Amino acid sequence: MTRVFNFSAGPAALPEPVLRQAAEEMLDWHGSGMSVMEMSHRGKEFIAIHAETESLLRELLAVPTNYKVLFLQGGAIGENAIVPMNLLRGRSSADYVNTGEWSKKSIKEAKKYCSVNIAASGEAANFTNVPKQQDWKLDPGAAYVHICSNETIGGVEYHWTPETGDVPLVADMSSNIMSRPVEVSRYGLIYAGAQKNVGPAGVTIVIVREDLIGQALPVTPSAFDYKQQADNDSMFNTPPTYAIYIAGLVFKWIKAQGGLAAIERHNRDKAALLYDYLDSTQFYTNPVAREDRSLMNVPFKLRDDKLDDAFLKGAKENGMVQLKGHRSVGGMRASIYNAMPVAGVQALVAYMKAFEASHG
Ligand SMILES: *Cc1c(COP(=O)(O)O)cnc(C)c1O
Numbered sequence: 001m002t003r004v005f006n007f008s009a010g011p012a013a014l015p016e017p018v019l020r021q022a023a024e025e026m027l028d029w030h031g032s033g034m035s036v037m038e039m040s041h042r043g044k045e046f047i048a049i050h051a052e053t054e055s056l057l058r059e060l061l062a063v064p065t066n067y068k069v070l071f072l073q074g075g076a077i078g079e080n081a082i083v084p085m086n087l088l089r090g091r092s093s094a095d096y097v098n099t100g101e102w103s104k105k106s107i108k109e110a111k112k113y114c115s116v117n118i119a120a121s122g123e124a125a126n127f128t129n130v131p132k133q134q135d136w137k138l139d140p141g142a143a144y145v146h147i148c149s150n151e152t153i154g155g156v157e158y159h160w161t162p163e164t165g166d167v168p169l170v171a172d173m174s175s176n177i178m179s180r181p182v183e184v185s186r187y188g189l190i191y192a193g194a195q196k197n198v199g200p201a202g203v204t205i206v207i208v209r210e211d212l213i214g215q216a217l218p219v220t221p222s223a224f225d226y227k228q229q230a231d232n233d234s235m236f237n238t239p240p241t242y243a244i245y246i247a248g249l250v251f252k253w254i255k256a257q258g259g260l261a262a263i264e265r266h267n268r269d270k271a272a273l274l275y276d277y278l279d280s281t282q283f284y285t286n287p288v289a290r291e292d293r294s295l296m297n298v299p300f301k302l303r304d305d306k307l308d309d310a311f312l313k314g315a316k317e318n319g320m321v322q323l324k325g326h327r328s329v330g331g332m333r334a335s336i337y338n339a340m341p342v343a344g345v346q347a348l349v350a351y352m353k354a355f356e357a358s359h360g
Pocket residue numbers: 010074075076077078102148150151152172173174175193196
């Protein structure tokens with residue numbers, strides 16, 4: 001068996017010990033005589049798995065007790081609609097900060113439910129930075145302020161937490177949740193699809209302050225009403241049981257690495273290896289402002305895009321896959337989530353140097 005270094009933006013690589021444990025437990029989970037996939041979500045075995053997964057998430061992120069943690073379906077794109085349905089609370093508009101492709105999708109969807117005020121936009125700079133807070137035009141009457149904490153396609157990340165006063169801050173953290181500690185109390189709501197840094201596709205994490213729920217628009221589907229889900233421990237409908245189980249294994253793995261502070265140090269070291277090399281050469285370029293560079297997704301271009309195919313082919317021959325950039329921006333992208341070992345980034349940098357030496 002050969003495992004590759006998988007730089008996919010999502011669904012993405014999972015820690016190998018997690019996959020091994022899942023394989024060992026596949027046919028018989030802890031003497032139950034069945035796979036987690038085959039369990040009733042209301043049985044005591046799965047209820048224990050669900051409770052442990054939630055408690056590990058609460059512990060790792062230090063989630064305050066006045067926040068609900070929900071494991072839902074629908075993905076982050078689903079949340080683009082579900083958030084306004086739940087959080088407008090009688091208000092008619094919301095503030096959005098536009099930092100790139102994922103922000104734009106959120107904005108477009110929200111416009112179906114409310115009027116959207118673009119409080120700030122990185123568009124003029126071609127989405128190569130996070131607009132500085134002093135330039136934001138926040139509306140004190142907004143229902144909430146929405147940001148995308150890490151633009152997975154553009155490789156732009158917030159390394160600070162916006163200040164929004166009494167207006168709740170909402171963040172799409174799909175591609176950087178669990179990559180570092182987060183001060184949850186600064187947010188009204190955090191949501192994330194699992195398939196970047198948490199587990200398989202299928203489960204969506206929502207962390208929401210209790211006082212914000214219970215006023216969903218009447219048209220909100222019950223399965224997407226945070227209050228109904230919170231009152232039913234995320235089991236108003238059948239939750240994505242297997243994805244929740246794998247997320248729990250990933251959380252245990254994160255804890256064994258020393259928790260989120262240790263994971264962050266590891267992620268900073270990995271990203272520095274790649275950015276330091278990119279900064280040392282003219283052969284490759286990354287367009288993002290230094291202070292806003294993503295630790296998770298590193299887009300880069302070859303000086304001569306006619307070499308792209310040869311670069312990707314050689315990478316594959318060297319056991320490195322999924323380096324092609326998103327179709328909307330072209331070039332390359334290395335996604336280096338928690339599960340990417342430092343050896344993978346070292347191998348990539350070594351390959352990039354060798355490729356430069358032979359093609360530069
Ligand atoms: C991947 C991603 C999404 C889309 O998630 P789905 O699971 O496809 O709904 C949304 N936002 C961000 C920031 C992402 O990285």
